[in-house]
Amino acid sequence: MSITAALLLALAGQTAGPAAVPIEQVRARAPEDEIIYFVLPDRFDNGDPSNDKGGLTGDRLTTGFDPTAKGFYHGGDLKGLTRRLDYIQSLGVTAIWVAPVLKNKAVQGAQGHESAGYHGYWITDFTKVDPHFGTDAEFAAFVDAAHARGMKVYMDIIANHTADVIQYRECIAKRCAYRSKADYPYQRRGGVSGKSINTGFAGDAVQTPENFARLTDPTYAYTPFVPAAEAHVKVPEWLNDPRYYHNRGDSTFAGESARYGDFGGLDDVMTEDPRVVAGFINIYGSWIDRFGVDGFRIDTARHVNPEFWQAFIPAMQSRAAARGIPNFPIFGEVYSEAVDPGYTAQFTRRDKYPEVLDFSFQAATRAMLTGKAGTDVFAKLIDGDVLYEGGDATALRLPTFTGNHDMGRMGHMLDQAWPQATDAERLQRLTLAHVLLLSARGVPTIYSGDEQGFTGHGGDQDSREDLFPSQVTSYNDNRLIGTTTTTATAHFGTDNPIFQTIAKLSRIRRDHVQLRRGRTVVRFASDKPGLLAFTRGDDDGREIFVALNTSSQPLTANVEVGARSARFTALAGNCPASVTAPGSMMITLPPLGYAICAAAPDRLPSK
Secondary structure (H helix, E strand, O other): OOHHHHHHHHHOOOOOOOOOOOHHHHHHOOHHHOOEEEEOHHHOOOOOHHHOOOOOOOOHHHHOEOOOOOOOEOOOOHHHHHHOHHHHHHOOOOEEEEOOOEEEOOEEOOOOOOEEOOOOOOEEEEEEEOOOOOOHHHHHHHHHHHHHOOOEEEEEEOOOEOOOOOEEHHHOOOOOOOOOOOOOOOOEEOOOOOEEOOOOOOOOOOOOHHHHOOOOOOOOOOOEEOOHHHOOOOEOHHHHOHHHEOOOOEOOOOOOHHHHOEEOOEOEEOOOOHHHHHHHHHHHHHHHHHHOOOEEEEOOHHHOOHHHHHHHHHHHHHHHHHOOOOOOOEEEOOOOOOOOHHHHHHHHHOOOOOEEOOHHHHHHHHHHHOOOOOOHHHHHHHHHHHHOOOOHHHHOOOEEEOOEOOOEOHHHHHHHHOOOOOHHHHHHHHHHHHHHHHHOOOEEEEEOOHHHOOOOOOOHHHHOOOOOOOOOHHHHOOOOOOOOOOOOOOOOOOOOHHHHHHHHHHHHHHHOHHHHHOOEEEEEOOOOOOEEEEEEOOOOOOOEEEEEEOOOOOEEEEEEOOOOOOEEEEEEOOOOOEOOEOOEEEEEEOOOOEEEEEEEOOOOOOO
8 A cells, every 4th residue: 555545544534454455365356256335426425525616616517516406516525435434344345336436527418407427427537536526546545445444446437428528510509419320421521412521431340540540520420529618628638539439419329329329418439440449448447557446337338339348348357467456347337127138148248248237137126026027037037147158157247236326226116116115015125125136146236325225216316315414305305214314314324224134145145155156046936926936056955045025925835945955044034944855945934025044965854
């Protein structure tokens, strides 16, 4: 640890201490052995109020700071995150995924519809920390402090787009409709019958430096320009050149526009150009070199051409290996709201992602616990594991989650499905979601605030509540789960039953390798709400048996288990002491109940 990092830790009230975990031990852990905590630094804890405005002066439309508005900076920062590492670790977390910390455009949006870059996805400077969050040195201190406690740090990164800086002369002050490659080819200005430009350019499928050197005129679809005041706002400097962007107008998120269109007006980078590929390899490789981060989560992965990832991902893995980081997860966001493993699996095969966020797990969990599907939807999920490159072994490394900062929280989804539920029922259903998250295959990923029963009012800004005392009225009227408090008070305690369940299940997962690396065998599922039962591990008499009751009625059922399993120890819930016959156990569960049972081999008594 550097002297600067140690000093910053001391200022934040944290020290690595003599019991710091050796960094080699941290980096030796395989991705499937982690439990991830996802956090938006702006919404976690404010450790340094002096950086709330990011060094800017003026009102909120200049500084981006307004703690009363859900779409603006609230003041959370890296010092606040660092001083709360003990809280995060007490949950059982072993890796922290941090939303982008790179410098953002503070405010953007049409007049009357402005919001701030508090979330980190509107980057202008790819080489430094956003001053609203702190400094590069404070990010180094945070990474060092996490490592000292045995926790990894995953950076959230973006290659698809930058902040909205480039404008189009044809539609100033209004949104620009997408213009396709067929109607507006690269070799014509303003459409198929326009003036010839970019002579000799062979199309973006020929991804060689020589070919893209011929793409010199970016006016094929629109006439892009950079306002004088922002001529050099992006760093590195090459990002200020419109030639390195698609400039085709707003994406409809369908068809061709999903890769070539501007994401809500954000400048869509031309990732087919080898110069852009090399540029991003240099940018993000430097964050590995400088800070020793342990992995990347990649935003908007499905909106970038596969060839980019085929070059970028191995380059990052090589850079990490050279830095002494042998296990460097890179998981892409392939947004989906369906139980469709084939859709996400294609990115592990064609694009060569080692992992992707498991949106199918979220969809299956949501469908089961909202009563929209039977428990057989989980079986469909597991059956799809074979589709990933590497099959079941890859499925063990997929980050799983119940909700996130884009689609919203599971608590809200459950409240929508069960509006008349009592507080006890709300807690039981949300508990089941976390039981599944921490016992099923994949890498459990907890969205900050879920452990405190946060629900939100929907997706995006409505699900990005503060853990420090919030001043946002629409957050503070939320009906939390497992507590009578509101988001108007700080939530760094450990007494919420959801927090305690996660901490307990994290210990169980840590202590039983079957739950981290064991194969999954679905033992019982049906097309109706009720019993879901599965085992983790081999049929050697030491499997872990997991059962959930998604219905509001008690149940008792005989369930198949491994032939060598004979006795059971309850890890959570009530478990039978032994099988009723070889290969069969009787499980009894209360409404919305669960059980996790560790099997052991033994000779059955003769009858």
